[in-house]
Amino acid sequence: MDNVEFATALHTLTLLAGSEDVVSSAFMASSINVNPVVVRKSLARLRSLGLVETREGKGGGARLAKPASSILLSDIYKAVNKAPLLGRTNHPNPDCPVGRQINERLYTLYEEADKAILEKLESITLADFRSKFK
Amino acid sequence: MDNVEFATALHTLTLLAGSEDVVSSAFMASSINVNPVVVRKSLARLRSLGLVETREGKGGGARLAKPASSILLSDIYKAVNKAPLLGRTNHPNPDCPVGRQINERLYTLYEEADKAILEKLESITLADFRSKFK
DNA sequence: CATACTGTAATATTTTTTATTACAGTACAA
DNA sequence: TTGTACTGTAATAAAAAATATTACAGTATG
Numbered sequence: 353m354d355n356v357e358f359a360t361a362l363h364t365l366t367l368l369a370g371s372e373d374v375v376s377s378a379f380m381a382s383s384i385n386v387n388p389v390v391v392r393k394s395l396a397r398l399r400s401l402g403l404v405e406t407r408e409g410k411g412g413g414a415r416l417a418k419p420a421s422s423i424l425l426s427d428i429y430k431a432v433n434k435a436p437l438l439g440r441t442n443h444p445n446p447d448c449p450v451g452r453q454i455n456e457r458l459y460t461l462y463e464e465a466d467k468a469i470l471e472k473l474e475s476i477t478l479a480d481f482r483s484k485f486k
Numbered sequence: 487m488d489n490v491e492f493a494t495a496l497h498t499l500t501l502l503a504g505s506e507d508v509v510s511s512a513f514m515a516s517s518i519n520v521n522p523v524v525v526r527k528s529l530a531r532l533r534s535l536g537l538v539e540t541r542e543g544k545g546g547g548a549r550l551a552k553p554a555s556s557i558l559l560s561d562i563y564k565a566v567n568k569a570p571l572l573g574r575t576n577h578p579n580p581d582c583p584v585g586r587q588i589n590e591r592l593y594t595l596y597e598e599a600d601k602a603i604l605e606k607l608e609s610i611t612l613a614d615f616r617s618k619f620k
Numbered sequence: 621c622a623t624a625c626t627g628t629a630a631t632a633t634t635t636t637t638t639a640t641t642a643c644a645g646t647a648c649a650a
Numbered sequence: 651t652t653g654t655a656c657t658g659t660a661a662t663a664a665a666a667a668a669t670a671t672t673a674c675a676g677t678a679t680g
Contacts, residue, residue, distance in 0.1 A: 357668085358572055359592055366588065376625070387670050392627065409678025410624040425595075437571045438492055438603070454500060457618055458493055461559075461610075468606040469572070469599045481595075485587050491637090510656065521639050526658065543647025544655040 360384055361394045361432045362425070362481070368404065369420040369482040374413030394432070401431040420482055426473035436462035437469065494518055495528045495566045496559070496615070502538065503554040503616040508547030528566070535565040554616055560607035570596035571603065 363384045368375060377395065381388040395414050398404045403423055406414045416423070438461075497518045501509060511529065515522040529548050532538045537557055540548045550557070572595075 362592065363588055378625085388626095389628085389671080390669065396627075406626070407678080408626045408676075410622095411679065412625045412677080414626095453618075454497055457615065458496065461615075465603045465606055468602040472599055472602040476595075481591065484591050512656085522657095523640080523659085524638065530658075540657065541647080542645075542657045544653095545648060546646080546656045548657095 357390075357394070358429060358432050360386060360390060361398060361428050364391060364394055364414075365398070365403065365416070365420075365423065365428060365478055366482050366485075368414060368416050369478055370485075371415070374407055374411070374415045376413040379413075397431045398428070401427065403427060403431060416478075420479040421477050423478040424474050425476045425478065425481065426470045428478075429470060429473050433466075436466040438462045438465045491524075491528070492563060492566050494520060494524060495532060495562050498525060498528055498548075499532070499537065499550070499554075499557065499562060499612055500616050502548060502550050503612055505549070508541055508545070508549045510547040513547075531565045532562070535561065537561060537565060550612075554613035555611050557612040558608050559610045559612065559615065560604045562612075563604060563607050567600075570600040572596045572599045 364380050367380050367383060377388040377391040381391045384391065395404055395406060399406055399414075399417075402417055404414045405417045406412065436459075498514050501514050501517060511522040511525040515525045518525065529538055529540060533540055533548075533551075536551055538548045539551045540546070570593075
């Protein structure tokens with residue numbers, strides 16, 4: 353479903369929160385232990401939501417677009433999770449009365465569960481998270 | 487990770503909540519549009535948590551082990567989700583100070599997010615969910 | 621203009637999920 | 651007491667999803 357890993361995005365942003373100047377995708381990739389392309393894809397999402405700025409060319413890389421204290425973990429979640437976590441592909445039989453109706457009910461439920469996560473993540477800033485490290 | 491789909495389990499239980507006598511895995515599978523073996527695996531989890539009873543042999547099948555009004559959607563979630571939803575495989579580089587510490591912090595965060603979902607699901611009984619259908 | 625980056629597409633590989641097959645065990649019913 | 655209709659579960663196959671790799675055009679810097 354072309355999802356980007358939340359952990360990758362949060363790890364990336366945590367690294368950026370600890371650096372004044374731009375950081376290259378290669379450096380971050382080696383810290384996260386994933387491929388640089390994965391980091392760049394993740395950054396593309398974060399950039400589209402205004403969380404990071406990137407600079408191309410020599411000496412380029414990424415940095416936070418605003419203070420870590422004003423980035424909520426829910427912002428990251430939204431950037432990265434397109435579909436509700438709990439829902440997956442589910443194709444009930446249209447001839448079954450329960451099957452027919454259940455999908456919309458499930459979807460509503462999944463959205464509620466997602467909202468519960470979001471509310472939790474809204475209460476934590478990137479600066480909070482980052483401050484847990486020495 | 488050998489996870490069982492929450493939607494499959496809930497669909498199964500919704501069918502059982504609407505029937506007095508036992509229902510076969512083949513019938514439920516055709517409503518859900520999955521393989522009967524997937525339904526039986528799901529039922530195995532639900533049975534181990536005391537949510538359903540199954541009967542082997544001819545005329546066998548499954549039924550609720552207790553009233554739908556006393557089954558919480560969080561019970562189903564617990565039966566089915568072994569690991570937190572938000573966490574996935576993540577193997578940061580042990581030589582990076584951030585990478586080294588981040589895993590345990592992430593895990594704590596994932597558990598908190600999971601708790602948020604659980605609290606939401608605790609507020610809904612299977613009977614509530616089922617009552618939404620005619 | 622050489623160098624060191626980003627952006628992104630195309631493809632391959634790996635991992636995870638789901639399906640299928642197979643078959644032993646159990647209960648009912650003629 | 652035997653055939654029938656189920657469950658339980660393991661082993662394997664297939665499909666789907668995530669991740670890695672390769673490739674290369676574009677861009678900023680010195």
